[in-house]
Amino acid sequence: xxxxxxxxxxxxxxxxxxxxxxxxxxxxxxxxxxxxxxxxxxxxxxxxxxxxxxxxxxxxxxxxxxxxxxxxxxxxxxxxxxxxxxxxxxxxxxxxxxxxxxxxxxxxxxxxxxxxxxxxxxxxxxxxxxxxxxxxxxxxxxxxxxxxxxxxxxxxxxxxxxxxxxxxxxxxxxxxxxxxxxxxxxxxxxxxxxxxxxxxxxxxxxxxxxxxxxxxxxxxxxxxxxxxxxxxxxxxxxxxxxxxxxxxxxxxxxxxxxxxxxxxxxxxxxxxxxxxxxxxxxxxxxx
Numbered sequence: 001x002x003x004x005x006x007x008x009x010x011x012x013x014x015x016x017x018x019x020x021x022x023x024x025x026x027x028x029x030x031x032x033x034x035x036x037x038x039x040x041x042x043x044x045x046x047x048x049x050x051x052x053x054x055x056x057x058x059x060x061x062x063x064x065x066x067x068x069x070x071x072x073x074x075x076x077x078x079x080x081x082x083x084x085x086x087x088x089x090x091x092x093x094x095x096x097x098x099x100x101x102x103x104x105x106x107x108x109x110x111x112x113x114x115x116x117x118x119x120x121x122x123x124x125x126x127x128x129x130x131x132x133x134x135x136x137x138x139x140x141x142x143x144x145x146x147x148x149x150x151x152x153x154x155x156x157x158x159x160x161x162x163x164x165x166x167x168x169x170x171x172x173x174x175x176x177x178x179x180x181x182x183x184x185x186x187x188x189x190x191x192x193x194x195x196x197x198x199x200x201x202x203x204x205x206x207x208x209x210x211x212x213x214x215x216x217x218x219x220x221x222x223x224x225x226x227x228x229x230x231x232x233x234x235x236x237x238x239x240x241x242x243x244x245x246x247x248x249x250x251x252x253x254x255x256x257x258x259x260x261x262x263x264x265x266x267x268x269x270x271x272x273x274x275x276x277x278x279x280x281x282x283x284x285x286x287x
Contacts, residue, residue, distance in 0.1 A: 017101040018156060021094040021145060027084075033198070034150045041247055046098045047117065048199050050074040051133050055090030061125055063243055063287075071130030073167065077120040087116045088254055089159075093137060096159065105157030110186075115171075116165045119191065122225055137164040179246075186211065186221045192229070199261035202238060204230045239275050242268075246284050253280045 026038075036042045041060065050059060052072040058065045059074055060083040066074055066263055074083050078099060102111065116123045136159065143155050193207055201207070207230065208218040215230070222230040238260060245256045257268030257280075272280045 006018070008111050017098040017104075018153070018160075020140060021095045021096065023090070023094055026094060026261055027088045030084075038084045039086045040287070041081045041083045043079065043244075043248070044076065045078060046096055047078050047102065048076040048082075048097075049095040050076065050092065051095065051137065052090050052092040053137070054132070055091070057088060057090040058085050060085075062240060063247060066126050071128045071133060073127050073129060073133055073137070075120070075125040075127075075167070076118045077118065077125075080120065095140075095160075101157065105153060106161050110165065114161075114168050116164075116168075119188070121191065121237075123168075125171055129166050129167065131172070132166060140271070152171045153173070183221045183224050184216075186213070188223045190218065190222065190233075197236050198234065198241065199259065202231075202234050203262070204234065235271075235275055239272065242272060242280070243283065245248065246280055247287055253284070256280070276284055 021198075030038055033099060042260070046103070050068075050073065052070055052074075053100055054068045056067070058067055060066070061074070061076055062080055062082075068074065070090075077138075091095070094230045104118065106114075111117060116125065139159050140156065143152065143159065146152065174239050188209060189211055193210055197207070197210075204215050204218060208215045211218065213221075218230050222228065222233050226233055230237075242256065245259065246253070249256070251259075254265040257265045262268035262271065269279050272278075272283070276283065
């Protein structure tokens, strides 16, 4: 199995940090793409929205398949791995934008509300909004094709931000955030710690100590936003990273287990099977 490539953002003219791609044209170019195969898992270092305008199919994000149909929009966050199906029977657009575009043109308050940008743990990546998609694409394409490019990036960012905020309103995440505004920064700090320290510790008490709060309070915070305990959140993240590592490299299971923070491959195997129902070896064979 080849390593999963890490794909950076490269627009057609190498000057933009935002691009709208027609899927039919992208699919036609797949055989000629040399740095990676879009139908195989690849990790992106930017953000993407897959908007379906006709047909049906599926798309894989972090090794999970999501059904696509007319009106579907699929959100893919920076750092996630995804793959197109081998035979595409749908049409639409793939919208790409970088973190630089986000930071330069989105307000801080909007970034905090749009959870999928950095917190895909909190909401489903899939939505269906045929009318909303049509309105957004019509306005976006009109602006992109405009000969008057004054403040164009600002206008594009405003259209995108408004679209993402409307998608966010469809989820339950907004209600959780608005009712627990004081707890949300704690959750974000915990999430960031887990992502940076998970190979060092999976102990809830350690994270509570790092945040200078009790384990009871930490569990209360995490349950407020994920409906699960802090321990489940930690273990789920370790499993996700383990699956990504197994699917994305030629490293041995022993090496991957060690990279995940396990001293013995047997302990890694037990942990993986406990949480997935299958062994790392079986999971790799089924990819």
